[in-house]
Amino acid sequence: MKASNGRRGFALLWPGLSLVLVVLVVGAALLSRRVALAAPAQPIAFPHRLHANAGVPCLFCHPNAMRSPIAGLPSVQRCMGCHAYVERGNPEVKKIAQYWEEEKPIPWARVILEPDFVYFSHQPHLSAGLNCETCHGDVASMGTYQPVARMDMGWCLDCHLEQPQEDAARLTDCLTCHR
Amino acid sequence: MTPRLTRRDFIKVGAGTAVATGLGSAARKILLEPFVRPPEDVLPGQATWYASTCRQCAAGCGIIVRVINGRAKKIEGNPLHPLNRGKLCARGQAGLQVLYNPDRLRNAVRQTGGRGSRTFEPLYWDAALDLLTEKIGALSDPGRLAFLGGLMPDHLYRLASLFCDGLGAPPPVIFDLHSALEGRATADRLSKAFFGSDELPVYDLAHTEVVLSFGANFLETWMSPVAQSRNYGRLRQGPFGGRGLLVQIEPRLSATAASADEWIPVRPGTEAHVALALGRIIVEERLGHVGSHRSYAVLYQDVEVGDMAQASDVSVETLRRLARVFADADHAVAIPGGYLAGHRNGLAGMLAVQALNVLAAQVGREGGVFLSHPAPASALAQTARVDTFDRVGDLIARMRAGEVDVLMVHGANPIFELPAAAGFAEAVSHVPFVVSFNSFVDETAIQADLLLPDHSYLESWGYQVPAPGADRPVVSAQQPVVRPLYDTRATADVLLALASRLGGPAAAALPWVDEVAFLESSLGELVSSSLSAFPADTAGDFWAVWRRSGGWWSEKEIPREPEVTSVVETPLRVVEPTSEGDSGSYPFLLYPYPSVSLSDGRGANLPWLQETPDPMTTVSWGTWVELHPETARSLGVVDDDVVRVVSPFGSLEAPVVVYPGIRPDVVAIPIGQGHVDYGRFAERRGGNPLALVAPVTDPDSGAWAWAATRVRLEATGRRKALARLESLEGAGRESLR
Amino acid sequence: MPDVKASAERTPRWAMAVDLDRCTGCQACLVACHAENNVPVAGEKLAGYGRWMHWIIIDRYWEGEFPNVRARFMPVMCQQCGEAPCEPVCPVFATYHNPEGLNAQVYNRCIGTRFCGNACPYKVRTFNWFRPEFPEPLTEQLNPDVTVRSRGIMEKCTFCLQRIRAVEMEARAAGRRPADGEIQPACVQTCPPEALVFGDLNDPESRVSQLARSHRSFRLLDELGAEPAVIYLKGGETNV
């Protein structure tokens, strides 16, 4: 009698604990993914789609990708270069014009954000023959940019490990990205 | 005003990097603010290098500054610059902390509530200028205006003198401790007397075999340490054959002496006696291969080797050996150092040392003595010259006598740098209106009524004619590498604005609209110079090249040979050193020396330099007293025991460093600490040995004899651990294995 | 891009030569290092308790007694050992041997066991005892190419890795290999008497290789067999 009670009390314990554990782990995993792939709100609802379809190349607005670690954002001047004449009625474009008149920079919200101990440079990746879509996804079909991959270390390594032997050694060295 | 404003147009790459987590972008919002109009010389994330000139000391080395996103990140030597060839010293490297110093004065203020009250009221520059104009305009006699300059850039000195001229005020008085410690004023006199030149001699260390350095710490702070260190490297292991010999003659083993092959601990103030003895021996024994002994015999007629050895505490054998070495070398040079100028027989002593070079026919000879080049353009000829202590004394007297109504101070800090006994602080109280242009609220600025901070040297324009110069004519360029962080204003512009407001002769003397216009006109002559390493036809080209390459200099080296004046026909005098305080009650001679990192104390507000260990004692962040092991034992003190050093003029307490490299009758204390006002890193730290020094001068040169004060020691029984790099247990023993 | 592969063929072995005969102990290297590598300032209290953060220090050794006393200087930075004692003891590979023979220290991997600090015979590793402080606006000076280390992390001289990488990237983009002397760590760049030389030991023609072959060359604590990549050149004597 007692003994059986004992067995039941015991029988309920471990399954319960393990269940809680599983829930926690899975929940954390899902949550972190959501957080990583969420994009912040932008001051201007910039439609990449329209610009790409209009035949504007990426490097026209993000010109530094070839020569600097930072691809860079278009200066207000660059925006106005076209929008002084094009689509002036558009409410979003009006916002740009306003920044331009106020001589204020557009406070874009950063979407892709690496921790400050990661040293990434666009230049070598582009000269290695990658194109923007490889990492940033099909931007040409997006409005404001939505990240397509959580750009963590594993994601980088997936690609670096596939390189030819002599390069892979160099590219998988910690000091390639961490200093 | 605040850095935010200037930073606004720059992409904030670094923003929020303090919080680095693996989390995604939505976790926190970071703004990327693109340019409104992109400037052509800034590529976000890429470095731009700007060439300029270092102002951490008077040497005038060329620098290049790495600028990323509008922020200066690193200073390096300018590889093109003939003076330092891409090399830079610790103080030069630390320049960035002058620019980004948290204690900088950020805008024009007036000190309400009395001097030293530290209650500052911000002023608009116009208001400040009006106030100053009014004060100067109200002068009954322009002679009642005084301008005191410290380490001034040449262009500013010229402007200031023109300004004073135009007003009819006496020319600016220039004094800074660093120059006093390297004996610049005396060296000027010497050069004048000896070579009839206004330019300082250059000692060709790179190509010589034997160097006799008489109290010249040329690897630390003396004259142009970077250029000299570079040449020292070649003296040691250069492409020029054998390894040179360096003999250091001074009472304390300085870092320079540590690098020497031989250190001669001579009795303080008798370095020259050694020089005289050497000369006498060379002449007597007809040493060397120079047939000119007879003609120079007259120089040494009053010299008796035995007495010299006696006085200088150097054995006759050593003297004979040195004489032979010096005379036999094809290329040898004797350097009259700054420490000599610190004694009351300074000029005579340096004369005696320089005479050795003449005697050994090393003047104008490879590996010997050359002269710096004068400014290559007449407009630049008027370069900043430090004045002797006498002239500072006159100024103090005038102030005390109430003959000065407006005192303008730029870059000078006499209240810290001069001994209290000199009475500058007291004299200032007799001056109705004091203006300071210093970037920091130092001991002198705190006594000012109006503080009009100049830009830091990385934010300002200018030119500099290095003295001592390089192997060719050089004018070094100074340009802003970042836009000014704060609402400071170039003192040159302030003077120009004042002049135009005052009108009359002053305005006539300073016709330029602003500093840059003034520079362009001053540099005009150089535009079509044929010598130039970077030829330019138009003024525009020249200006571009000037800024790109960091200055103007001749393409090939042009050694300038000095010719010796008639001084060298009159017998050299033997002047015994005298010192303040009787040797009975003050048994030791005080040896204050410039710290390698803080130099004369102007570096004390830079954390990097404070943290930099002294090469010899490895101490940082403090003041210490160096005692010979014997002295320490007799006083019953060991390392880190606090002793009181007392002179007739003041006293100072500091921990002991038992120092094997110092004469038993000498006590050495580094200069640089002991600031009362100079920012959080400098204030209330260590002590200032100059408080002990007597305000006496060398009668011949009128220079301040800062090394001629006697002190006594008292143990306090207290201990204070110094921040040492070395372990006292290890006690600097050679690697055990 | 022409033969990028070529530059990958021979991996370099970065090394530094320190000519003790030229060194004047002027400390320029030390300050340059602070400026280049975001090395924090410890302050008097910590510095006095052996907690200073310098990546390069200049040991000073006394020889002899007054008046025939002499002092000698010896700059000591991370020796980038080939058989580094610090590497095998790190439980998380925060310090490890990189293909170019560099003794890597990965700050974001370090968990702060300080085992490497004990294992290092040269004691050149420093530890961030507290969160480093850079009073505003001194932060503006921080070098964006170098991680600002947080507390609880070991750090040490990296031979100015960021500069090596920058030049390598440039060279690779141009399809060449870095020229000898093109890469200059901050200390080497500034050293007034040119006592420091940096280069590739695997290139027999590089200056550092030539100096390594000099009769004056020796390695610090060589008998421990750590194969340091820092080559010291003995100070000479000029006798008369």
Add this chain to the structure above:
Amino acid sequence: MSETLPTAEAQYDERVLLAKRKDSEINQAVLQPMMQTGRGFWGLVAALSAIVAWGVFAWGYLIYWGIGVTGKNRPVYWTLFITTFVFWIGISHAGTMISAVLRLLKADWRRPITRGAEAMTAFALMMAGLYPLIHLGRVWKFYWMIPYPNNRFMWPNFQSPLMWDLVAISTYLIGSTLYLYLALIPDMAMARDHTDGLRYRLYRMLALGWRGTEAEWHKLHRALGIFSVAIIPIFLSVHSIVSWDFAVTVQPRWHSTIFAPYFVVGAIYSGLAALATILVIVRRGMRLQEFLRSEHFDSLGKIVMVAGMFWTYFWFAGFLVEWYGNEPVIRELIRQEVSGRLAPLFYLQMTANLVPIVLLAFRRIRTTPAALLGATLLVNVGMYTERLLIVIGSLQRNDIPFNWGTYRTTWVEVSIVAMTFAGFVLLYTLFSRVVPYVPVWEIKEGRLRYTMRRIGRLLVPTAAEIE
């Protein structure tokens, strides 16, 4: 407690006495002190908890500000934490050693003391296990040492002795805890059957429904047998590995081949001493005179003495080689110990380690609880000092005199060390009130070996072979 215990012949009577007891009496004798908790007990618990709480605060303070709040510096990167870590690992050794080895040897006198010993092992290990965490400062980074699959292809470095530590210690902790628990099951059942209310529920849970069938007994003995064998190599490895944390570096004095056995022996020495100390105190505190008898202290004392002799031998062997090796740094270290700043510690170490060996040679001292207590306490003072000298003393010196260092401890370090000592005692005290301190079933089992037979006119106890 100044009483001296009866002499050899009396011991025999004691056993007989115990042999005569009925089951119920034994149960009561064990359960009695367990059930009643007086004011003194709660006072002790309160005091200990206070110290632990303070220590936890200190740890929090350290986590908040960083390792800088300890006295560590360059080159003394390891200090009190590692020292105490080694100390606790050492303590943890004796428990399992004595119970496992003696169980294998079927040494009969082990029975009453096994549980106390095993408990000591478990708790000491828990205390030791805290230090690697505390020592990191940023404790949340600890999990990076655990080999878990991840998309970064990052694995810990199994070359590092710290990883060996991680593996060995966790294995040892799990092993010894299971070992303790296995032997506990029947007594839990016993307690279950004699209690009610909350305690009943607890024991019911812990007893895992033990009913005492033949099959269960059989399994239990099998399991215990296996564990006794398996645990021994583990406990040998653990302290060897701890010693290699030091020995694999090129740090002078650490870099030694004799370190592993030296540490193991030292561990056994300090561990057994600690066990004796604890037994003396518990015996008094829980009035278990009947079970913890002079024979136990006598034989324990002997083992401690022997271990001490071994320790001395290894210490001397190491010291002699160092001395003749005459390495400059080692020479400096020896100078420091013999006449320098380390001298007080050094002489304390020597006296505190050597004197007990002499004392324990006397049976009278071995069997006088007070004296035994003193002697064994002395041993642990000595062993702690020894570790201080090894860890901190050595680190102050290295091959480059310019880099020599000093060390001043801080309140944070001391508090945290105190926390683990208090924590250990606290756990042990509570433990003694929750589970039967004396393994009742083993006693009964042992008692079966003494049955009274009537030979002629007198009763003669005879020993029967069981198991």
